[in-house]
Structures are given as C-alpha cells and as structure tokens.
Amino acid sequence: MTSTPKAVQASRRNGSPRGRRNLLAAIVFLAPSVILIVLLRLIPTITAINQSLHQGIPGSLNPPSFVGGQVFAQLFQSASFWQSVEQTLIFNVIVNPLQIILALALAVLLSRGLPGSRLWRTIIFMPAAVPMAGSAILWGIALEPSGPINGVLTAVGIPAQPFLTSPHQVVGSIILIVSWIGIGYWMMFLIAGLNDIPDVYYEASRIDGAGPLRTFFSITIPLLRRPLLFVLVADTVSNFVLFAPVQILTNGGPQGQSNFLMYNIYNQSFNLSNAYSGSAQLVILLIIMIAIVTVQFRLLGTGEDS
C-alpha cells in the first residue's frame, strides 16, 4: 500500500548509520510487545510442553520424572478424552456456521436502508456487550424448569423442557446462549465488509436484470469472501476455548455432554489434580489453535502482499 520504495529502503538497511539508527528505534518501540510475548505466550507454551512430557504423583515431594510421550499415549487411550474431543467438535461444527450464516443474513437485511436499520443493528449487537459470565447466568436462569422460556413453551402447548440438565439438549442450549451473544458481534464485521463493496457492482447487476438472489450469490458472496472467512475463523477460535458457560452452568455435564476441551483441561488440572494429562491436552489444543490462527492471519491481509 504505502510501503517505502525498494531503492530507498535498501539505502536505509541495517548497514548504513541511518539503517542502524532505524533498527535501534524499532527495537525500542517493539520492546514492550516482545517482552509481553515472551512472558505471556512463550513461557506458558514451554511450561505446558515440558509438563506434558513429565509424570509425577500429586502431592509427592519427589520431582516429576521425564516420561516422553507416555502421557500422550495414555491420553489417546482415554475414553473421556475422546468424548471431550468429540463433543467439542460437534459443538463447533454446528455453532460456527450457524452463527455466521445468521450474522450474514442479518447483515444483508440491515444494510438495505430499511427504516430504523441503525436501531435494529444496535439492538442485535447489544448482547455482545454483556460479559459472557453474565449472559451465561441470565440464560441459565431463563432456561430453568419454571423459567420464562418454558413458560412460553407451555403457553403454546409444548411441554416444559429440561434444557441444560438433559444430556440431549445441553449442547443445543449452549449453542443458543453463545449465539445470542455472537450473532450480533459478527454481524457488525460483516456489515463493515458489505459497506466496502463498491455500489457500481450492484448497479451493474441491476442493469443486467439480475434478481436479489442472483445478486447475492454472484456479487455479495464473492466480494465478501475475505471478511466472511475471517469472521468464520475468528468465531471458531473463540468457540474452541469456550469456558465460562460450561463452568458456571453445567460443569461439563450431564454425562459429559458439555465437557468441551477447555473445561476438561481446567477440570483435569485443578479439580482432579491431573496436571500432566491436562498439559498434554493443552498442547493438543495449542497446536489446533496455532493452525487456525495462521489461517486467520493470512485472511487478515497484511497490506503488504497484493
């Protein structure tokens, strides 16, 4: 975009006094971020990897001993680990496309200049402002046996449902809760993306006589591809480490159906004092996260590749 021409850049490279001065300035300006990365990202990652290769008896005075991949081997044979992986995947495969499709539908609906669009946008975005712990509790109470949701269901002739206390409904209930929060949030990103599509494309398609559906699939979707993928990846990252609603409302239950990876790791490390297995799972989670985030970073578009 506005990067310095190659020739000028070359003369400022690290060899010349000016290049050295620039490098020094860059180091000073970047130092706080680099220190934070080492402190908050690198050290805990190393801690987790190191711990996952050790095994010790909880509370014992002997230092934990190096066991190589043994903890991982045990983990891969543990049924509860695979159940946690399975539930995490089921939850993510449903919740992320669902949220993004609904967010896209609302973004398109609310960027057509309908009366009051700004107000409707703001209202739909509002749940994103409520901290996750607060909205989890709010919905937890609303979904209780004699709460208002069941009140509405009985009023229209459907029997009251157990929701969070049923192994069959718990994942669906959590999807409902996080979607109430997420849809409006991702909708705002997509509205911003829609606004960036130049009007001429829409005019051209109108002159060609294309209907709204045709316009949506051959203009909007292709031109929105990048923000759409970005939002999908970012949503996936945040839902993969979902914690607050599970810890506050279900503790992973009933029957482990909501025992998503992040909660399982927490539970293993603190409630079951199984820190080594917890670390091994964390390493697996980290590998998945780094892979997803790398895709996300490419989708951000750095402004230097063209």
Next chain:
Amino acid sequence: MNKNRPIRAILTIVAIIVSLLFLLPILWLLASTFRSQNETFASSDPINWSVLWPQHWTLGNIESAINNGFLRNLGNSILVAAVTVIVGLAISAMSAFALAVIPFRGRSATFAIIVLSFLVPFEAIAIPLSQSFSQWGLSNTMLALILPGLGNGLAVFTLRQFFLGVPTSLSEAANLDGAGWARIFWSVYLPLSRPALIGAGLILFLFQWQAYLWPVLVVSNQQLDLAPVAIAKSFGAFTSNYGQVFAETAVLAIIPAIVLLALQRYFVTSVSSTGSKE
C-alpha cells in the same frame, strides 16, 4: 419502485421481530432487577406480561448487591479495564508504529510473529501461565489481572493498518526537519489516529471486561474478585433467590453497553479495516 414497497415492509417487519427476540432477554434482565426476589418466576409459570414489567418495583436487589460488596468488585473491574486500555494502547501503538513506519530488515516477519502470537486465544495458555504467575509471587495482585490484557493482536493490527494509510511524506518532512522517530510518533501519527486509537481501545476494553477464566485462576482473595467472577459466585450461592444476581448482571452489562453505544461507530470503522483490505 412501487412493487418493492410491500417487500420492504415485510423485510422491515422481519427486522423488528428479530431485534425484539434479541432484546427480550435484556428486558427480562432489567425487569427482574427491579422486582422482589420471590417474584422472579411468579410471572413466567404460567407466563404473562408481567414477566417484562415488575408488579411491585423495588431497589432491594441492588441494595443487597451493594451490601454484598459488589461495588468493590465493580471498582476492581473498572480499574483493571482502565489501566489496560491506557497502557495497552501505548504498547500497541508503539509496536504498530515500528511495524508500519520505521523501515528495518525483517519487518514483515516481526509483524507476523507479533500478531500471530497475540491471536492465539489467551485462554489456551492461561492455565500454565497461572502456574508461572504463582511461582513469581504474582497471584492475588492487580498486576496479574492487568498484564494479560496489555498485548492484543487485533489492536496492533488495527493501528498498524491505520498508520500504513498515513502519507509517508508527512514523516519524511518531519525527518528532514530533524525530528527523530519518537517525535514523529508523538506529534505526527498519534494526533492523526484518534479514530483508530478509540477502536483499538474498545478492543482492549472489551477483552478485560469479558475476562473470566484468568481471574478465576490467579485470584483467590475475594477482595480482588472482578465483577464477573463475583456474579458467578453469587449465582452459585443462591439456588432460588436470583434477585441479587440479576441486579449485578444488569450493572455489569450496562457499563459496556453505554461505552459501546457512545463509541459504536469507531468500533465499526476499526473492524472494517480488518479482513476486507486486499
């Protein structure tokens, strides 16, 4: 145009209904904040309109939240968020400036490493990090609550994107006048970047206001509990008397709601710089 009018009317009605569906839980939260504790479920089973409008208005729930020390938790949350925004903005803006304006070898690689490491969700490394924090004697300190919020990949990214759009002629002119990078950063770039700074500040604020797992991990002293943790604790403590929980949740939600409503357009401009730039 005329044949579109019925369609527009239908779409408007759809928009209104969807907005109402999103709004109802918030209205219920507000109504439940101002009704007495034993009325919580009175109108939900069977359901009637009082579910959204208390029959007997009361401030009792707010009083009991205050008596339970909620103001201290709220104060902790505000302090942590405020320090995070100020210090976090300084740190993010400095790195964004180096990555957008100062030419040096390996700049794009450095940029990739910095943003990538901050994009890995913090929750994923929170548990091993909390073990290190307790070894370093940082458990139960404000510093422990603030530190993780200071580095934010999206904030760095947003600011760098904005800085890239500032014409380089400005910094070159300042450079000819003998200004060093610190001067250019402070007197050329920062004053021009108010909207991007507000957008990045919002990202930093929301991260801290949402924090839950980390405060659970590093704080065991109740005096230091942040508001979301305090609410989860009251929720666990009362099994049927939810009045106080509603009042606390309402207060916790209203603060970011006001901030976001006031600054909404900056949030939108800041996010529009992500994803769509080729």
